[in-house]
Amino acid sequence: MKKPASPPPGQTTPAPERNYFADVHEVVRLVPPGRVTSYGAVAHYLGATRGARAVGYALMASNLDAITHQKEAPVPAHRVVNRLGQLSGRHHFPTPTAMQERLEAEGVRVEDDTVVDFKKLYWDPSVELG
DNA sequence: AACGTGACCCTAG
DNA sequence: ACTAGGGCCACGT
Numbered sequence: 001m002k003k004p005a006s007p008p009p010g011q012t013t014p015a016p017e018r019n020y021f022a023d024v025h026e027v028v029r030l031v032p033p034g035r036v037t038s039y040g041a042v043a044h045y046l047g048a049t050r051g052a053r054a055v056g057y058a059l060m061a062s063n064l065d066a067i068t069h070q071k072e073a074p075v076p077a078h079r080v081v082n083r084l085g086q087l088s089g090r091h092h093f094p095t096p097t098a099m100q101e102r103l104e105a106e107g108v109r110v111e112d113d114t115v116v117d118f119k120k121l122y123w124d125p126s127v128e129l130g
Numbered sequence: 131a132a133c134g135t136g137a138c139c140c141t142a143g
Numbered sequence: 144a145c146t147a148g149g150g151c152c153a154c155g156t
Contacts, residue, residue, distance in 0.1 A: 020153065039138055043152085049139080050151040056137035057153060063137095082138065089137030099137095 020046070024058040024075075027125050031079045033106045035123035036115050038083045045125040055080075060092055078102040085118030 027042050039052035039059075048054070062075045078099040082088040090099040090113060100110045109116040 040140095043138085048152065051153080052138040052151085053136060054138090054152040054154090057135095060137060061154090077137080080137080087137090092137055 020051075020054050021058045021061055024055050025062045028059065028062075028075045028077065028080055030125065030129065031076055031123055033076075033079075034108060034121065036079050036081050036085070036103070036108060036118060036121050037123045037125065038081060038085075040083050041122075041124045041126065042080065045129070052083075056089065059089070063093070076102075079106075079123075081115055081118070085115040087113045087115070 023046050024042055027045055028037070031037050039055040040049065043049060043051040043055045046055075059075065059077045059080060063077045077089065078087075078093070080089070087099045087103075087110065090096060093099045095101075100113070103110050103115065108121060115121060
C-alpha cells in the first residue's frame, strides 16, 4: 500500500476526523429555543477559541445543505450570532429577514439587527454543557 | 501545492 | 474609551 502519509502527531488536524461541519452542527442543535450563542462560544467548546470563523463557515454549509434538501433547518443557525449579539449572518439566510423573524418567533427581541438582552439570552455550551 | 476568501475574535496603540 | 491591525481555522480554485 502506497500510503505515503504517516501524519505525525502535533501537525494539522490533531483529531483523526474532527469534522467541523458535524461538530458545529451538533453543538448548535443543542442550543435551546429562545437562547442565542456566539460563534466564539461554539468554537471554544470545540477547542478552538480562534476558530470562530470556521464555525460560521460550517454553519453556512449546514444551512445550505438543509435548504438543498428542502427540509426544516436541522441546525438553528438563527440562534447563532456574533460576539456583539449582531445578526451578522442574517445576510446569508434564505431571506434577509429570516433570521430576525425566527428569533422573534422564539421570543428573542431583535433591534437594529442586534439581539436585545443578548447577554441574558446568551447560552454558552462550555458552561451549560460543561 | 499555494493563494484567497469568509456568518470571527483578540490584542495593541 | 475608541480605532486599527493581525491571527486562527476550514474550504474553494
